[in-house]
Amino acid sequence: MGVQGLWSLLEGNSQIYTNIHFRDSKLVVDGSSLAHHIYNMANLDQNHGGEYLAFQVDVQAFFKNLADCGIKPYVLLDGGSGPSDIKLNRRIDLQRKRVKKIPDALKGGKIDFYALFTTTVFEETLNDMKVPLIRCFGQADGQLAALAREWCCPVLSTDTDFYIYDLPEGVLPLDHFQWDSVKASGARSYISCKRYTTSSFCSLFNIDHQLLPVFAALAGNDYVNLRDVKWASYVPAGNPTMKFRTASLVGLLSWLGARKDETTEDTLTAAMALIPNISQQARTEMRTEVQNAMLEYRLPSSSLRRFFSEGIVPPLPPEMSSRVPEWVPASLARGDLGANILDYDILVHRRKFLRIQVECSGLQSSNLTSRPIRQVMYGLLLGQREGEVEEWDRDGLELIGVKVQPLVQGAAQTLRLDSLPRVGLPTHSAG
Known part of the structure; x- marks a missing residue:
């Protein structure tokens, strides 16, 4: 999301950037930004379900090129909105705009409808490639910036919020990161890119x-x-x-x-x-x-360094820890549990933003077909006594919030979240 208008301002003052040959360094990566950037740059279909094989090939090429240049990436993904809930109005506004764009998407327009499984394929590809990855408990921005400061390495992102954090090695804007044209200097390879630092910004605009x-x-x-x-x-x-x-x-x-x-x-x-x-x-x-x-721009102390070096999972936020059994944090952090299944918004805010899909806006949202499944999921996560979950979805071309009751009935009555890893698969008789 970031500071609105800041990207255009900086592009109009390109002297603020430093041209560098980037190699032989750690790199903290904003995973959500990177996944959507790679998908966009590949000009893949966004309106008919997604082109995941071609996307996977590009993701693999990206991280191979980093390795060829001696760059060690550490990827962080968001796990929800965080405790302050301060971005709620902005999220609602963005979701409302996506709903209004459905008719244009149906006509074949490219309007940033990301394919439903973009992040899932990105996550699975990184795990297959053994790229260090963590899904944060809540928003990743602060932890990402804190890790970059502790390691004295740059951040790779499109989010201009990182332009406000005072990071010693600055930010490498994804739009200027030429990963697909690796160059060589002697026996060593590098990626041409631009670096942004707050010192350059403050010097150019004469502010403290x-x-x-x-x-x-x-x-x-x-x-x-x-x-x-x-x-x-x-x-x-x-x-x-x-x-x-x-x-x-x-x-x-x-x-x-x-x-x-x-x-x-x-x-x-x-x-x-x-x-x-x-x-x-x-x-x-x-x-x-x-x-x-x-x-929001006050950097916390980093809790991620020991995860990447020793595998020690960061502690859950207090507002989550009492609701989540012991087996969950490690699986969530490693990306084994998708954020669509277990996220901060559901557990703490009782809210779920459903994906807006390209479909006939005159018909009901296709998300309604899976609502019973989500209700059972909410029941496993929250039980029936903790109130309803507000689902944000479309009604025609309008964005609406609907209260949904968690369900604990049938087989779900015998299950608890802390017991799920020990539940066996059902067996069926031959008849």
Whole structure:
């Protein structure tokens, strides 16, 4: 998701990047970004179920080329939304936009409908290739950035949220990572790419490092949006004409640059004072929302290094640990359990975003056919006493949330989540 408009701003200021020959290094990889990037770049079908064999071939080629260059990848995948639930409105908005695009997809348009099993095939291919992989318990961004900082290696991603974290080796944008044209220098191979660092960003726009989280929050990233503040009015005179979104970011950066000697709190107070036609209570609530968004960029201590070096599974978040038996964390972390089966959103938020498929929008959603199976799954995970699960799906071309009751009946009455690994397959008589 990231900071909206930041990618366009940086592409218009390409001097911010450093051209490098990347080789002989660890690399922390944003797995979700990479899977969808490879699928997109291969120009594979997105509207008729997916071209998984061709996708698998490209995934294998990607990691083989990394190995040829002495690059050791460590791949992290998201496992849900995380405890703050701060991205909920953004997720709903994105899902609603996908629903509206179904008619265009039916006509053959390429509109970023990722094939249903893209991530599953990606995960299984990496496990077959013995590429180090972990599915995080919740959102992966913070843990991914923390691991890159601890190992002093870059992050590979398309997510501009990583452009806000202060990482010593920066970010390698996937769009500039030329993995499919490995080159050689003598006996050594390398991948040509561009590197982004926060020091280059702060130098170009003349702002203090500590104000980067403030910039991301005020810019209206996944969490907040101060649309009523006319940041574009702070663009210095003489700047070339820009798109509105880019002009707003440039104006915000110019405003922050003029205040770089102030504390973060003073800067926030000044920003809140710019919001027109708002009550003091609403202003206070907006400040709290901005501060919560800033906390998302505070790096935790890494809990993943020992997983990759010693196989020690990171502890579950407290809000999950009381609900999940001992056998689950290791299987989930290794990717043996797909996030569609057991994820943070279901266990903690009682919510499930169902995949929007390319299908006749005049008919009912095909997800309805599998709802009874999901209800049994919810029953195994939650039991019947912990309330309903809200499923987000389409009704025609509208996105709706529907409350679904977990089911514990029939054979499921004799099963518990902690006993599933010991349950044998059913036997059938010859007759």
